Amino acid sequence: MALLKVLLFPDPRLRTVAEPVAQFDDSLKRITNDMLETMYDGSGIGLAATQVNVHKRIIVLDISEDKDNPLILINPKLKKIVDSEKVSYSEGCLSVPGFYEELSRPSSVEIAAFNLEGEEMNIITDDLLSVVIQHEMDHLDGKMMVDFISNIKREMIRKKLNKAKGI
Ligand code: GNR
Numbered sequence: 001m002a003l004l005k006v007l008l009f010p011d012p013r014l015r016t017v018a019e020p021v022a023q024f025d026d027s028l029k030r031i032t033n034d035m036l037e038t039m040y041d042g043s044g045i046g047l048a049a050t051q052v053n054v055h056k057r058i059i060v061l062d063i064s065e066d067k068d069n070p071l072i073l074i075n076p077k078l079k080k081i082v083d084s085e086k087v088s089y090s091e092g093c094l095s096v097p098g099f100y101e102e103l104s105r106p107s108s109v110e111i112a113a114f115n116l117e118g119e120e121m122n123i124i125t126d127d128l129l130s131v132v133i134q135h136e137m138d139h140l141d142g143k144m145m146v147d148f149i150s151n152i153k154r155e156m157i158r159k160k161l162n163k164a165k166g167i
């Protein structure tokens with residue numbers, strides 16, 4: 001197992017659209033293990049491969065209280081919006097450390113994805129699981145939560161993170 005480096009906004013590599021996983025092999029198991037370790041180390045509840053500069057459609061998450069219920073989703077696809085009523089959460093992102101934004105997203109969605117064995121599964125989400133899965137699926141398409149806020153706020157975050165990086 002290894003900790004991976006998390007790319008920080010405004011790194012342009014975070015804008016890459018990830019490619020579908022084609023092989024359900026040992027290297028896929030290794031990257032998901034490393035992603036889980038990296039997510040737990042950063043006290044995150046989700047992580048997309050894009051964030052660790054792996055441009056494959058892989059998501060890991062764990063919204064359990066005791067951090068003992070990891071979920072790995074390969075090639076996730078939105079099948080339908082089950083309930084378009086919005087839920088609002090103060091969202092954080094390991095690629096935008098220290099900033100939180102109140103965002104609204106559909107409260108329930110149906111997702112199809114594959115597990116590590118290449119078996120397809122269907123998940124109907126609600127509440128926080130809906131929010132995290134949608135947040136992670138955005139990353140795989142090169143989108144980030146800062147895209148949903150005002151330009152002026154995004155520029156403020158960009159300046160602060162660049163300053164912290166010494167750019
Ligand atoms: O750790 C995280 N917390 C979180 C809180 C509310 C909505 C989404 C998230 S995901 C985030 C980790 C992360 O950056 N995933 O991409």
Ligand code: NI
Nearest residue numbers: 092093094095
């Ligand atoms: Ni994120």
